[in-house]
Amino acid sequence: MQRVIGRWNRLSGVAMASLAALAFWMGTAAAEPMTGAPVAWGFGLQEAGGLLKERIHDFNSLVLWIIIAITIFVFILLALVVVKFNARANPVPSKTSHHTGLEIAWTVLPVLILVVIAIPSFRLVYYEDRAREADLTINVQGRQWYWHYEYPDQGGFAFDSRMIPAEEINLAAGQLRNLSVDEPLVVPVGATVRVLTTGQDVIHSFFIPSLGVQKYTIPGRALETWFRADREGVFYGQCNQICGTNHAYMPIAVRAVPREQFNAWVEDAKKRFAAAETSAPVAVAETPAASTLQIAEARR
Numbered sequence: 001m002q003r004v005i006g007r008w009n010r011l012s013g014v015a016m017a018s019l020a021a022l023a024f025w026m027g028t029a030a031a032e033p034m035t036g037a038p039v040a041w042g043f044g045l046q047e048a049g050g051l052l053k054e055r056i057h058d059f060n061s062l063v064l065w066i067i068i069a070i071t072i073f074v075f076i077l078l079a080l081v082v083v084k085f086n087a088r089a090n091p092v093p094s095k096t097s098h099h100t101g102l103e104i105a106w107t108v109l110p111v112l113i114l115v116v117i118a119i120p121s122f123r124l125v126y127y128e129d130r131a132r133e134a135d136l137t138i139n140v141q142g143r144q145w146y147w148h149y150e151y152p153d154q155g156g157f158a159f160d161s162r163m164i165p166a167e168e169i170n171l172a173a174g175q176l177r178n179l180s181v182d183e184p185l186v187v188p189v190g191a192t193v194r195v196l197t198t199g200q201d202v203i204h205s206f207f208i209p210s211l212g213v214q215k216y217t218i219p220g221r222a223l224e225t226w227f228r229a230d231r232e233g234v235f236y237g238q239c240n241q242i243c244g245t246n247h248a249y250m251p252i253a254v255r256a257v258p259r260e261q262f263n264a265w266v267e268d269a270k271k272r273f274a275a276a277e278t279s280a281p282v283a284v285a286e287t288p289a290a291s292t293l294q295i296a297e298a299r300r
């Protein structure tokens with residue numbers, strides 16, 4: 001008995017050590033900053049920088065396996081028809097034109113497949129719809145052709161975010177052509193960020209693939225969505241609603257940093273953008289942007 005317990009203790013010791021090693025490895029893997037951007041010859045969806053994208057990956061895999069199964073099934077049926085029922089192998093064809101059982105089957109089975117797809121699909125749509133417990137709110141305003149961000153619960157500072165022009169881009173410093181911006185959106189890692197969108201002029205779309213977030217920005221309306229960056233890094237997106245001549249030149253960059261670094265950035269941003277705010281002319285669409293928070297609260 002003593003020996004069994006001893007062996008058990010040794011085994012659990014080994015298990016604990018492996019778990020610790022795994023946790024350390026996962027910790028270091030997670031600590032490595034990530035770049036959420038398209039890659040050359042990239043296949044499939046972009047790597048996940050947060051849990052929303054992970055859920056999108058899962059849903060995508062589910063649908064992909066269903067498609068693979070259906071394709072194989074149809075291919076087998078087709079091969080069967082070609083081999084077994086060609087004119088040579090089957091000179092006298094059957095005159096059957098109806099089969100009640102078969103007709104019920106090929107109606108009910110596709111419906112069941114659609115239900116299997118619909119349940120996780122709706123679950124995901126509602127999960128992405130709004131943040132339950134937000135740590136932070138950001139007002140996002142799409143403008144022709146740049147982004148305007150406001151942090152209403154961090155002192156209410158606001159700033160514009162514009163693409164770095166191709167001729168000024170510093171690739172050696174890790175900047176990406178047509179994706180890097182002068183003032184990225186900064187968020188704390190692991191924080192649930194509520195996003196309230198509105199458009200100043202036309203419809204734009206706030207879209208960051210690696211964070212699994214996409215929302216229209218519509219003039220005169222406030223829409224809500226959310227995201228959470230679980231890894232440190234920079235996550236790039238683009239306006240993906242055709243919005244005019246420079247539609248391709250209004251990228252989005254989100255920098256996810258540790259909480260302390262975020263707090264320091266907020267303090268600095270408050271000072272830097274306070275001056276810019278007072279000198280800027282008051283835009284017509286400032287009103288909906290400021291009231292989006294109340295609208296969102298009223299919807300709750």
Ligand SMILES: [Cu+2]
Nearest residue numbers: 204205239243
């Ligand atoms: Cu746009």
